Amino acid sequence: MTNLTPLWEVFIRTRNGMAHRHVGSVHAADAALALQAARDVYTRRGEGLSIWVVPSNAITASDPAEKDEMFEPTASKVYRHPSFYDIPDDIENM
């Protein structure tokens, strides 16, 4: 079990001007093979303009079990939204 084929995360830009989006992962021995595998697995119907592959173990992720501590503080900050402020309807261009 020492020679495991590494896992790669695949990101695809589907349309001109959009950011790359995560679509899934592939196994491949190196970056060039990962790119080819990603093309074959994820863009068979012309879904892509460009592909990024990133070694899965290079990604540091937050723990979903800690999502409350992580994201709860924003819930009470309603003043970050435009609707918090009272502007009369007849004021235009605001």
Place this chain on the structure above:
Amino acid sequence: MYTQALNNLDLPQNDEGDPREARFMARIDAEERIEPNDFMPEGYRKTLVRQIAQHAHSEIIGMLPEGNWITRAPSLRRKAALLAKVQDEGGHGLYLYCAAETLGKSREEMMDELVDGRAKYSSIFNYPTLTWADIGMIGWLVDGAAIMNQIPLCRCSFGPYARAMIRICKEESFHQRQGYEQIMTLCAGTPEQKELAQDSLNRWWWPSIMMFGPSDGDSVHSAKSMAWKIKRFTNDELRQKFIDATVPQAHRIGLEIPDPDLKFNEETGHWEIGEIDWEEFKRVLAGGGPCNADRVAARKAAQENGAWVRDAALAYAQKRAARESETLAA
């Protein structure tokens, strides 16, 4: 990552007659977005690096005049809004530095250019925030002017810049409203409060108008930026949009625009303003504004006082990495 990769590709080249140049322009004309690893003429890259870095610096320096009032905000509501706004400006600076980094310039280099005066930032932040009304005025006028500038940038031909702008515009939508709400509140208050708002408008109106930069005839970078679709409207077009939107907002709450020549042209449907004092604009941009020295000094102090934290974090990461490779070797 991009920084290193692109430095290798940064060969001196003569773009004239390069067949890739024609292909690049065809892509621009077809409204395709240019991405960091695509071919681009050196002039396009340099223009973008300069513009995005200036934009990022403006966000970061822009935190200073507003930060000045956080501890003195008149209520918890106003304090929370101001804190949230200043936090946003910091975040927006970071998105923009990242977009500039995709073009091969390092964050450290940009920071150095800001503190040693080689890089510019928006002239507006060299004016002082003397009263609480100035905080509302910045939200209403300065963010209002920034929005006029930034909305067309969401369609900029360079992908990372356009995407950063979309995020920024979305987050900023509360900035102008909270400012106008503050000014409305002052105008509905005591005569002294109303006077505070009028005095603030008197001081910020012309600097806000100047935020759009030199007139089209005098703007050195405009024509090329328009052809490359970095800019979609000229400085004067954006300035006019801002004036047309803002004058009625001032009148609605009983404020007077400090311009005796201001008049509405019935035929064109536009508000026309008096002469802009371009000498003042040049002076402030060149470093002669009321707060230029303070702003750069504050940024420099933050940079220097934070150096030990960055150094310590790096040393810790290196120590841990070394320990890990020792464990693996053992």
